[in-house]
Amino acid sequence: GDSVTQTEGLVTVTEGLPVKLNCTYQTTYLTIAFFWYVQYLNEAPQVLLRSSTDNKRTEHQGFHATLHKSSSSFHLQKSSAQLSDSALYYCAHSGGNYKPTFGKGTSLVVHP
Amino acid sequence: EAAVTQSPRNKVTVTGGNVTLSCRQTNSHNYMYWYRQDTGHGLRLIHYSYGAGNLQIGDVPDGYKATRTTQEDFFLLLELASPSQTSLYFCASREDRVNYAEQFFGPGTRLTVL
Numbered sequence: 001g002d003s004v005t006q007t008e009g010l011v012t013v014t015e016g017l018p019v020k021l022n023c024t025y026q027t028t029y030l031t032i033a034f035f036w037y038v039q040y041l042n043e044a045p046q047v048l049l050r051s052s053t054d055n056k057r058t059e060h061q062g063f064h065a066t067l068h069k070s071s072s073s074f075h076l077q078k079s080s081a082q083l084s085d086s087a088l089y090y091c092a093h094s095g096g097n098y099k100p101t102f103g104k105g106t107s108l109v110v111h112p
Numbered sequence: 113e114a115a116v117t118q119s120p121r122n123k124v125t126v127t128g129g130n131v132t133l134s135c136r137q138t139n140s141h142n143y144m145y146w147y148r149q150d151t152g153h154g155l156r157l158i159h160y161s162y163g164a165g166n167l168q169i170g171d172v173p174d175g176y177k178a179t180r181t182t183q184e185d186f187f188l189l190l191e192l193a194s195p196s197q198t199s200l201y202f203c204a205s206r207e208d209r210v211n212y213a214e215q216f217f218g219p220g221t222r223l224t225v226l
Contacts, residue, residue, distance in 0.1 A: 035214055
């Protein structure tokens with residue numbers, strides 16, 4: 001069945017240093033979209049990035065991700081983490097028949 | 113901008129109690145979803161729907177019923193609430209015209225079952 005696997009648990013990084021959150025997936029569907037959602041404390045998840053094109057980099061708010069179908073990955077990266085990036089991050093795909101699949105989430109803590 | 117609202121925002125009930133969580137979206141989206149969010153499990157899909165009267169089973173449906181009365185309104189029903197259903201519940205909607213459409217989430221309802 002469909003699944004999304006993320007870097008588990010907690011990732012901590014020092015402000016100004018690069019950060020990478022891993023996301024790999026399994027799916028039998030060929031035409032689906034991939035997303036990173038961000039959830040700040042006491043808020044709802046909101047979309048950060050999306051992609052449906054193989055090997056094309058997508059960027060938003062300093063974050064970037066590239067869908068690699070050959071390795072079934074959609075890792076999230078940022079070259080310089082900010083304190084305001086501390087949040088819970090979800091990788092997801094749109095799935096088949098409009099049934100989405102989410103990973104379990106990765107908490108990012110950026111410290112001074 | 114998508115608008116998804118949920119009510120109540122907080123609810124406390126007792127074991128065996130009856131609870132209804134409400135969700136309304138005003139963006140003419142056909143698809144609506146109910147999730148629960150728990151530490152260590154992330155977002156888990158309970159039920160979803162394509163339009164009024166339609167219901168699809170999600171990944172964790174046991175103990176939950178849902179009903180979609182109109183395009184705008186989607187309800188989650190817990191008829192015999194149990195402590196294991198204590199959680200943060202999110203509703204979401206998305207359009208179905210494009211494959212890469214994101215979901216828009218409501219603010220969430222925190223449910224505590226004593």
